[in-house]
Amino acid sequence: MTICSDCATPGVGVSRRSFLRFGMGAAAASAAGFPLPLLAQDKDTVAGGSGKSVILLWMGGGPSQLDTWDPKPGQKTGGPFKGLETSVRGIQLAEPMERISKQMKHVAVVRALTTMEAAHERGAHLLHTCFAPIPGQDFAAMGTVVAAELTRKDFPLPSYVAVSPAGPIPQSTAFGEEFQAFTVANVDNPVPNVARSGGVSADRQAAREKLLDAQNEEFEGRREGRVIEKTRTAVKKAGDLMTTPLLKAFNVKAESEELRKEYGGYFGQNCLLARRLVQAGVKFVEVGLGGWDTHYNNFEAVNKLVREELDPGMGTLIADLDRQGMLKDTLVLCMGEFGRTPEINASNGRDHWCKAFSVAMAGCGVGGRIIGATDKTGMEIQDRPVTVPELFATIYRLIGIPENNHYIVNARKVKYSYGGKPVKELL
Amino acid sequence: MKTVGVFLALAVALGMAPQDRNLKPPDLSPAIDRILEARWKKDVKGDPAPLADDAEFLRRVSLDLRGRPAGLAEVKAFLADPAESKRLAKIDEYLASAECNRLMARRLASVLFNDYDRPYIQPGKNFSYQTVQRLVKDFLAILEERVAKDVPIPMLLDELLEAKGRTDKNPLVLYKLSMWTGDLPAFEFSDRVSKSWLGIRVSCARCHDHPFDRWTQEDFYGLSGFFTRHKVKCLDKGGGMAMGTDCEEVEIEEDPKAPELTNPDSGGLLKPTFLLGGSPGSKEDRMPFLANLIRNPGHNQLARNFTNRMWDWLMGRGLVMPVDDFNQKNKASIHELLEKITGDFSKNKYSLKHIARAICASKAYQRASARGEPGDVKDYARATLKGLTVGQLFMSIAVATRGGDTAPDRAQAPFNGWWGWYAGQMGLVFGPSVGWTEVTLLPGNARQMLMIRNGEIIQQMIRNPGGTASLAAKVDGSPADKVEFVFLSVYGGKPQGQETARWASWLESKKGEAGLTDLVWTLINSTEFLTRH
Numbered sequence: 001m002t003i004c005s006d007c008a009t010p011g012v013g014v015s016r017r018s019f020l021r022f023g024m025g026a027a028a029a030s031a032a033g034f035p036l037p038l039l040a041q042d043k044d045t046v047a048g049g050s051g052k053s054v055i056l057l058w059m060g061g062g063p064s065q066l067d068t069w070d071p072k073p074g075q076k077t078g079g080p081f082k083g084l085e086t087s088v089r090g091i092q093l094a095e096p097m098e099r100i101s102k103q104m105k106h107v108a109v110v111r112a113l114t115t116m117e118a119a120h121e122r123g124a125h126l127l128h129t130c131f132a133p134i135p136g137q138d139f140a141a142m143g144t145v146v147a148a149e150l151t152r153k154d155f156p157l158p159s160y161v162a163v164s165p166a167g168p169i170p171q172s173t174a175f176g177e178e179f180q181a182f183t184v185a186n187v188d189n190p191v192p193n194v195a196r197s198g199g200v201s202a203d204r205q206a207a208r209e210k211l212l213d214a215q216n217e218e219f220e221g222r223r224e225g226r227v228i229e230k231t232r233t234a235v236k237k238a239g240d241l242m243t244t245p246l247l248k249a250f251n252v253k254a255e256s257e258e259l260r261k262e263y264g265g266y267f268g269q270n271c272l273l274a275r276r277l278v279q280a281g282v283k284f285v286e287v288g289l290g291g292w293d294t295h296y297n298n299f300e301a302v303n304k305l306v307r308e309e310l311d312p313g314m315g316t317l318i319a320d321l322d323r324q325g326m327l328k329d330t331l332v333l334c335m336g337e338f339g340r341t342p343e344i345n346a347s348n349g350r351d352h353w354c355k356a357f358s359v360a361m362a363g364c365g366v367g368g369r370i371i372g373a374t375d376k377t378g379m380e381i382q383d384r385p386v387t388v389p390e391l392f393a394t395i396y397r398l399i400g401i402p403e404n405n406h407y408i409v410n411a412r413k414v415k416y417s418y419g420g421k422p423v424k425e426l427l
Numbered sequence: 428m429k430t431v432g433v434f435l436a437l438a439v440a441l442g443m444a445p446q447d448r449n450l451k452p453p454d455l456s457p458a459i460d461r462i463l464e465a466r467w468k469k470d471v472k473g474d475p476a477p478l479a480d481d482a483e484f485l486r487r488v489s490l491d492l493r494g495r496p497a498g499l500a501e502v503k504a505f506l507a508d509p510a511e512s513k514r515l516a517k518i519d520e521y522l523a524s525a526e527c528n529r530l531m532a533r534r535l536a537s538v539l540f541n542d543y544d545r546p547y548i549q550p551g552k553n554f555s556y557q558t559v560q561r562l563v564k565d566f567l568a569i570l571e572e573r574v575a576k577d578v579p580i581p582m583l584l585d586e587l588l589e590a591k592g593r594t595d596k597n598p599l600v601l602y603k604l605s606m607w608t609g610d611l612p613a614f615e616f617s618d619r620v621s622k623s624w625l626g627i628r629v630s631c632a633r634c635h636d637h638p639f640d641r642w643t644q645e646d647f648y649g650l651s652g653f654f655t656r657h658k659v660k661c662l663d664k665g666g667g668m669a670m671g672t673d674c675e676e677v678e679i680e681e682d683p684k685a686p687e688l689t690n691p692d693s694g695g696l697l698k699p700t701f702l703l704g705g706s707p708g709s710k711e712d713r714m715p716f717l718a719n720l721i722r723n724p725g726h727n728q729l730a731r732n733f734t735n736r737m738w739d740w741l742m743g744r745g746l747v748m749p750v751d752d753f754n755q756k757n758k759a760s761i762h763e764l765l766e767k768i769t770g771d772f773s774k775n776k777y778s779l780k781h782i783a784r785a786i787c788a789s790k791a792y793q794r795a796s797a798r799g800e801p802g803d804v805k806d807y808a809r810a811t812l813k814g815l816t817v818g819q820l821f822m823s824i825a826v827a828t829r830g831g832d833t834a835p836d837r838a839q840a841p842f843n844g845w846w847g848w849y850a851g852q853m854g855l856v857f858g859p860s861v862g863w864t865e866v867t868l869l870p871g872n873a874r875q876m877l878m879i880r881n882g883e884i885i886q887q888m889i890r891n892p893g894g895t896a897s898l899a900a901k902v903d904g905s906p907a908d909k910v911e912f913v914f915l916s917v918y919g920g921k922p923q924g925q926e927t928a929r930w931a932s933w934l935e936s937k938k939g940e941a942g943l944t945d946l947v948w949t950l951i952n953s954t955e956f957l958t959r960h
Contacts, residue, residue, distance in 0.1 A: 193877040197886040211949045219955045222797040225812040238876035
């Protein structure tokens, strides 16, 4: 059954944004940011509206929970991987999760997340927004909600950055365009077209900006409509991006070679970029890692993905955030649209499975915990099932956003976490 | 210089085109204005905006009906044309154009497919990107043909609901195929059919009876019941069953023996029932039966829905908003107007083009977008501003920077060579031209604005010899004449107020073409250029 949003009378209710616009300035002035060695000279221009930020590691395709967070060594459904002791006594992860297991004291795993959506697009929509898709109805991605709630006014970088997204991210204008995902394809050319064109000097660009302001003044002065505000915001954002010193946050090459190596492959480099962005004040960064749709040769594929990408990337990210003193205020999430079948199919693969699968989180004080359990085969939920609304409520609560706030889109009132209650074991 | 010569020749040719002096707007146009004027007089104080000048009108009607602005030669010819009926002649010219047919077909598709940028299909097997592209292209080609013939909406409804068989034999089958989204197809059908054709969100009643309308869960499931018997078969290239490979074609059929849907709550069998009344007998062919119920002039909701959507498209705001949410608490803002146009639509063979013509020919459509004197008139007392769609922007930049109107319609992508590069670069930040993405509004984010500001392709278009800036440099005249040339090329209208003086002095302070490239750059990054007004 699809989850319906609350149906609201058009025009009823107050948009969250109208609150935010007034609330943020004061918060921004007082909030202390993260330590910013790389951006020390810009101290007065950084820091978000709230100390908390989120890094979502999105596992596109649906990762196998049994070969990562919820191992079943020795079982027919468990596959070839052994269990690996972690830094927390009594908690095991699957064998390839070497570096992450050393960070287990910072990590919590929800092992019995349960949904009804086992198709990629639907599952991805659900786990991004808290809602199954309804045609013609927009839902805001969690990243949009977090960015809109926590970003201070006039923050010059995009507030929700999606680095190499693994699948489409639901777009909604519920909070205005500036809070939609800003896509970065890779670390080498993170913000295309941000540099001035070769033939245009800085002085000439500055002159053009003045000419543009003058050009807009009369036209905008005599007209009204949301589109004016929307266009002006986008143009201003583009101008800010071209000139802000914070743009340096996009440059991972400024980090030591040693650290970059520790982060590992392309996914790891993207994780490093995420850390830098959060450090600069970006409130939500999504880093994509695809390739988890392992209907064929699951074990070979998962082994490679985890050892080459996920484990060095996520393991180093947690350690690095901890070293930088950022972990208490950064929530790292690792999840995909669903899990994989405990049963191994004839192609040595695992198929889609949404009945019980794992979501991992780190930071914001959640570490060293396992919430819920599947039975010894992984087929059934044994303890503490968690629904998507409960998961979203937990996440929002952990980063200080009231989970029952709502936005209005397509004339409907949508509660951030669809009425779910936070998982108290994680608070 | 050669290009300028061609433009002049064209301008002369267009200017001399014989005008039909007997052109008359449909009776509906003044009727629309009478209703609006009576309302303003009664309810509010202040004066409505005056009529837009020719330049603003031309840009608006060209963007709305063709998806692109008029080029320099056409602009000049139109401004110089003394004929009184030239606006109506333009409306007729555009409505008869192939570009208009392509645009309307895509707009219709976005209604039918519920704003997905392309069908979202998943009947158990995968479709390659190329296959979806091909199916969409074939579907749109037929839809374009229907629009060109101005097929009455109820006939289109019949065709789409009754489409059966293979996609290669009847591409319209794609409409039904798109009901397989991963959800139960019958539920998707209920949701989409009620929204697209009737403007009613019966899907709100899926989980609970509608909170403030009369729709119940029975209505939602009842409409689903019509579609239960549809089956989809995945075929390979030769038309055989696809075994373990992606689908190349699809066959949709109805299985009269398929079991009825059960109500997930009560467990009872669900009889197909139409929300506005009607239920087929056991021998009845369900799709034609349903089509008949939907088009029933007794409730006339089919006509009312399309009238409202056309008004929304052209006037920037539906009389009922959101356009797919007619309900007892969400009535038309001007009931009399909606009913008047709906009645006219029904009497004129449910012709979309007739309604478009009547609306465009009304004073209401042709009002200026700028505020006149302060006052609190509302309800279409001035033209509504809208963001550009991706297709409109793509075409606008091409037309503005190239000093002419030689640009391929983005709806006809993919292109080769230089246009392929332009389309590719634009596609990176604005989304590729898939299906009908070109008719959806720009998200308008910073990434896109950076492309227009600094993108190498755009810079090249601005600097290009033979482009607007370099043509302006060759204009034989004062800096003010050059400024006017650029404004006409980019905005489709002459500079106003302080613009001439400001820009003429800027040009004088710069050497060579630098001042002119600054001018073109500034105009294409301005709000005036980035909005439809």
